Amino acid sequence: MIIPADHPKRILVNHELHARLPEPLVPPEQVSHLLLTSDISMGPLERKKLTELCAQFGHTIYIPEENHFRIDLGPFRLKWEKHTEVSSYTFFRQGPFREPFVDTIIKGIPQRWLAELPGKTLAATHLAIYSTPERLYNPNELATLFEGDALTGAYIGEGSGIAYADFHIHGDGFSRFIVKDISLNSRQAGRVVQRLLEIESYLIQALLTYPEARKVMPMLKQAEQDLAKITESISSATTEEEPALLHELTKLAATIESVASLIQYRVTAAQAYYKLVRQRIIELRELRIEGTQTFHEFCERRAGPAISTCETVLQLQESLSQRISRASELLRTRVDISLEHQNQQILSSMAKRAEIQLRLQETVEGLSVAAITYYLVGLIGYLAKAAKAIDLPLNPDLIIGAAIPVTAVLVALGVRQVRRLVSEEQQKLD
Structure with a gap:
């Protein structure tokens, strides 16, 4: 069949649905889990270290540009997951074993490779899962396994298994979990182990x-x-x-x-x-x-x-x-x-100043009218005297007296017209 082209992120999203599936487990199994600080920049170095580990066990492979990887290296199986702030390395090994926390998987991992892993350790856990014996551990046996620490435990899966933990860091730097299978299938056992490891991992990250x-x-x-x-x-x-x-x-x-x-x-x-x-x-x-x-x-x-x-x-x-x-x-x-x-207050003061300036301006304008009238009437007087000097029948004093009110009115009208024109120009500029 021919269907429309895939969305650019369809394959990526589909892979994410299956990215962190639990590892199927058939008891007895031993698990060692490391949770290290990480960020985006550490991705290439982490993939390089995974490639080195695979090469040491005879597997020359390419680590994909994804945030999860799993492989069976023979002596053990490895699952790597990268998250926003942490990366986890989980190692699985099929039993049988007698002492769950003595001969651990981590002892079989190249120690130099472990020491060179990028990031700082946030959580380190040993977990053992195996079929329930005919009788349960008695308190003394549990105290020996967990070195006397206070225990946390419960029937899980509504009675399909039993889980114990102490959430303490022991002398080897690891905390300890024990899971006993009563009626778990391999998928259920894998989910139980994954949930227990995630409880400790998320708890540590929350408490940071x-x-x-x-x-x-x-x-x-x-x-x-x-x-x-x-x-x-x-x-x-x-x-x-x-x-x-x-x-x-x-x-x-x-x-x-x-x-x-x-x-x-x-x-x-x-x-x-x-x-x-x-x-x-x-x-x-x-x-x-x-x-x-x-x-x-x-x-x-x-x-x-x-x-x-x-x-x-x-x-x-x-x-x-x-x-x-x-x-x-x-x-x-x-x-x-x-x-x-x-x-x-400033505006009120400015208004008072403007009022004073207006009154002063009106006073100055009155004085200006008087002064201009005085000079103009003086000129008219000179003209009248000059006309009388050439024997024109004029009385200079009478002409001066008549010119004063006419000149004053004309000058006042002229000054008012000038002030009006100036006010109009000011309003246009504002």
């Missing part, structure tokens, strides 16, 4: 935020005290003090935003990881073993308070940001009102 949250808590408390002092000062601040208070609020807001940049992403990530932990525990479908705390109880009692602390820090930071914003708005409003009051 806790030290950061504790570190910023004193900063937030100090910021809250500073904000209380500034808020108290606002109510009694004078106009001259308001700009300084606004500057302090701006500095405090910058401090809180720097804290937010440190903690907000990590707390959100911790919430997401812890949600995954809870989801994986639900998928275990655990039932209580008398006298043993379940995985749900362990996570809620041990990790729950730490996650709550991280969430409290985030809420406190957001609350402080909102309170600083409200205080800044209040202070800016006061500053704006003060500026408007000052502007009104």
Whole structure:
């Protein structure tokens, strides 16, 4: 059949659906799991190290540009997965074995290769899964396997298996899990092991935020005290003090935003990881073993308070940001009102000056009319005297007296016309 061309990401998305399928397990099996810090830039180096390991066991292969890879190298099977912040290396080996945590898989991995893996170790786990013997371990046997640590355990799959863990780092740097198969098939056993490993991995990633949250808590408390002092000062601040208070609020807001940049992403990530932990525990479908705390109880009692602390820090930071914003708005409003009051005073003063200037201008215009009239009448007087000198029948004094009101009126009209023209030009420019 011929169908329309594939979407450019169809194959990639389809592969992602099958990228992290659990490894089918037939008990007895041993598992060693490493979780290392990683980022996008480490991808090529991680694939290079995988190629080197395969070559050491006689497999010359190409590692695809994908975020997952699995291979059977003979003595063991390897599954590699790359995530946003971590990469995981899981090694599987078929049994039988007598002591699950003595002759571990990791001892058969080239030690130099392990030491050169990029990233830092976040979690390291040994897990053993095998068929349930005729009788269960008694407390003394479990204490020996887990070196006396307090145990977490439950029936899983509603009784299809049993899982024990201690979530402690032992002398070899690894924590320990034991899974006993009662009626699990290979796929179910693989899913159980994957969920248990993911519970520890996601739990560790969620708790990475806790030290950061504790570190910023004193900063937030100090910021809250500073904000209380500034808020108290606002109510009694004078106009001259308001700009300084606004500057302090701006500095405090910058401090809180720097804290937010440190903690907000990590707390959100911790919430997401812890949600995954809870989801994986639900998928275990655990039932209580008398006298043993379940995985749900362990996570809620041990990790729950730490996650709550991280969430409290985030809420406190957001609350402080909102309170600083409200205080800044209040202070800016006061500053704006003060500026408007000052502007009104300036405008009132300018209006008074304009009124004085107008009166002065009117006075000057009156004097100007008088002065111009005086000079013009003087010229008319000279003309009248000159006409009388050539024997014209004119009376200079009478002519001067008659010219004064006429000239004054004409000059006043002329000055008014000039002022009107100037006002019109000013209005056009405005």
